[in-house]
Amino acid sequence: MTSTIKISALVGFAAAGLCLAANAVAAGADAALLSDAKRIFAPLPAAPSAKTDQAELGRRLFFETRVSADGNVSCSHCHLPDKQGSDGLPKSFGVFGKINPRNAPTIFNAALQFKAHWRGDRETIEEQAEKSPTGAVSFGNPDFATVIAKLKSIPGYTEAFAKAFPGEADPVTQKNWGKALGVYERTLPQPTRFDAFLNGDAKALTPAEQAGLRKFIDIGCVGCHDGVGIGGDKFAKFGVVEDYWKETGSKDPDKGRADVTKSDADLYVFKVPSLRNVAKTGPYFHDGSVAELPKTVRVMAKVQLGADLTDKDVEAITAFLGALTQPVPAHYSALTPFPDDAAKK
Ligand code: HEC
Ligand code: HEC
The missing domain is CATH 1.10.760.10 (Cytochrome c-like domain)
Structure with missing residues (x-):
C-alpha cells in the first residue's frame, strides 16, 4: 500500500513538474515574443486632442464637397468612415467620375509615415492636403484661388479660419487649409x-x-x-x-x-x-x-x-x-455643414 501511494505521489509530482515546465516554456515564449516585438x-x-479650433476646422474641411469642381467631392469621398479611411475600390474616382492612377490608402496612419503617397511624392500630409484641391482627378480646381473664393463664399468659413489662426489678417489661405487638415488627420490614429x-x-x-x-x-x-x-x-x-x-x-x-x-x-x-x-x-x-x-x-x-x-x-x-485594426474615431464624421450651424451662433 505504502509503495503504491509513494508511486502515485511520485507520478503526480513528476506530472506536476512537467506541467510547470511546460508553463514556464510557454511563459518564456511569450516573454521572448514580447521582447522581440518591442525591439x-x-x-x-x-x-493630440480633436477638440481644438484647428482640428475642428480640419474636420469640417475634410467632409466639405462644395469646394470641388463638380460639387460632389470631399476628402471623405475617397477616405470613408465605413471603409476605415480608404474607399474599398481598386482605384478611386474623383470629380466627374475621373479614375485615379492608384488605390486610396487609409489616412488613419498617414501622419505616422515618413512621406505621403505610394511613391512618396508628397513630403508631408500637409503638402498632400495643400495639393489635393487642384488635382485633376480629385477636386479638379484650376488653381487654389478658386478654392479660396469658394470657401469665402460659404458663410462661416472666414470666421472659422480666423478662430483657428488668430492674429492673421487674411487667414483663408492654402497653407492654413493644409495645416488644419494635417492637425485633424493627426488626431485619427487610435x-x-x-x-x-x-x-x-x-x-x-x-x-x-x-x-x-x-x-x-x-x-x-x-x-x-x-x-x-x-x-x-x-x-x-x-x-x-x-x-x-x-x-x-x-x-x-x-x-x-x-x-x-x-x-x-x-x-x-x-x-x-x-x-x-x-x-x-x-x-x-x-x-x-x-x-x-x-x-x-x-x-x-x-x-x-x-x-x-x-x-x-x-x-x-x-x-x-x-490585430492591427483600430476603432473608427467618433470624430471621423461630418459636422453639420456651414452655414446652418454658423447661423446658430
Ligand atoms: C523588401 C521589403 C518588403 C518586405 C520584406 C515585405 N514587404 Fe510588404 N510591402 C512592401 C512594399 C514596397 C509594399 C507596397 C507594394 C505596392 O506598391 O503595392 C508592400 C505591401 C504590403 C501589403 C499591402 C498593403 C496595402 O495596404 O495594400 C501587405 C499586406 C504586406 N506588404 C504584408 C507583408 C508581409 C506579410 C510580408 C512578409 C511575408 C511583407 N509584407 C514583406 C515591402 C515589403
Ligand atoms: C478622388 C479620390 C481622393 C480624394 C478626393 C482625396 N484623396 Fe487622398 N488619396 C487618394 C489616393 C488615390 C491616394 C494615393 C495617391 C498616390 O499614392 O499616388 C491618396 C493618398 C492620400 C494620403 C497619403 C496616404 C499614404 O498612406 O500615403 C493622404 C494623407 C490623403 N490622401 C489625404 C487626403 C485629404 C486630406 C484629402 C482632401 C483634401 C484627400 N486625400 C482627397 C484619393 C483621394
Whole structure:
C-alpha cells in the first residue's frame, strides 16, 4: 500500500513538474515574443486632442464637397468612415467620375509615415492636403484661388479660419487649409490590440495572432514593415525576388518612384505601406490588384522574400494583421455643414 501511494505521489509530482515546465516554456515564449516585438515595433503615442479650433476646422474641411469642381467631392469621398479611411475600390474616382492612377490608402496612419503617397511624392500630409484641391482627378480646381473664393463664399468659413489662426489678417489661405487638415488627420490614429500587447499585455493577442506575429518576424516581413506604423518609414522595390505583376496579375505595371525621381534605381520602388488597419482596407497594393488579404500575404512572401508560405502560415499572419485594426474615431464624421450651424451662433 505504502509503495503504491509513494508511486502515485511520485507520478503526480513528476506530472506536476512537467506541467510547470511546460508553463514556464510557454511563459518564456511569450516573454521572448514580447521582447522581440518591442525591439522591432513601437506602440502608438497618444493622439493630440480633436477638440481644438484647428482640428475642428480640419474636420469640417475634410467632409466639405462644395469646394470641388463638380460639387460632389470631399476628402471623405475617397477616405470613408465605413471603409476605415480608404474607399474599398481598386482605384478611386474623383470629380466627374475621373479614375485615379492608384488605390486610396487609409489616412488613419498617414501622419505616422515618413512621406505621403505610394511613391512618396508628397513630403508631408500637409503638402498632400495643400495639393489635393487642384488635382485633376480629385477636386479638379484650376488653381487654389478658386478654392479660396469658394470657401469665402460659404458663410462661416472666414470666421472659422480666423478662430483657428488668430492674429492673421487674411487667414483663408492654402497653407492654413493644409495645416488644419494635417492637425485633424493627426488626431485619427487610435491604439489597437497590438499596441496593448506592445505595452506589456501579453493576452491582448490570441495564441493564433501571436503565432502569426512570430512568423511575421521570423520570415523577414519586419525587414520592411517595422516601427510604429508597421511600415511607412522607408522605400523598397516591389518585386525584390520576381516581377510583382507575375503574382498580382497587374496590367500595365506602374514604374513607381522612378516616374517621380527619373532614376532607374527607383524602378518599381514604392513606399513600404503602414500595415495598421490593413485587414479593413482592401483591395490591396498601389493598384488594388489583389482583393483578399491572405493572397496579399502570399504574394508579399513570394515576391519580396522568395518564400512559399503554407496555408497555416498565411492564416497565422493574416490573423496577426487583424490585430492591427483600430476603432473608427467618433470624430471621423461630418459636422453639420456651414452655414446652418454658423447661423446658430
Ligand atoms: C478622388 C479620390 C481622393 C480624394 C478626393 C482625396 N484623396 Fe487622398 N488619396 C487618394 C489616393 C488615390 C491616394 C494615393 C495617391 C498616390 O499614392 O499616388 C491618396 C493618398 C492620400 C494620403 C497619403 C496616404 C499614404 O498612406 O500615403 C493622404 C494623407 C490623403 N490622401 C489625404 C487626403 C485629404 C486630406 C484629402 C482632401 C483634401 C484627400 N486625400 C482627397 C484619393 C483621394
Ligand atoms: C523588401 C521589403 C518588403 C518586405 C520584406 C515585405 N514587404 Fe510588404 N510591402 C512592401 C512594399 C514596397 C509594399 C507596397 C507594394 C505596392 O506598391 O503595392 C508592400 C505591401 C504590403 C501589403 C499591402 C498593403 C496595402 O495596404 O495594400 C501587405 C499586406 C504586406 N506588404 C504584408 C507583408 C508581409 C506579410 C510580408 C512578409 C511575408 C511583407 N509584407 C514583406 C515591402 C515589403
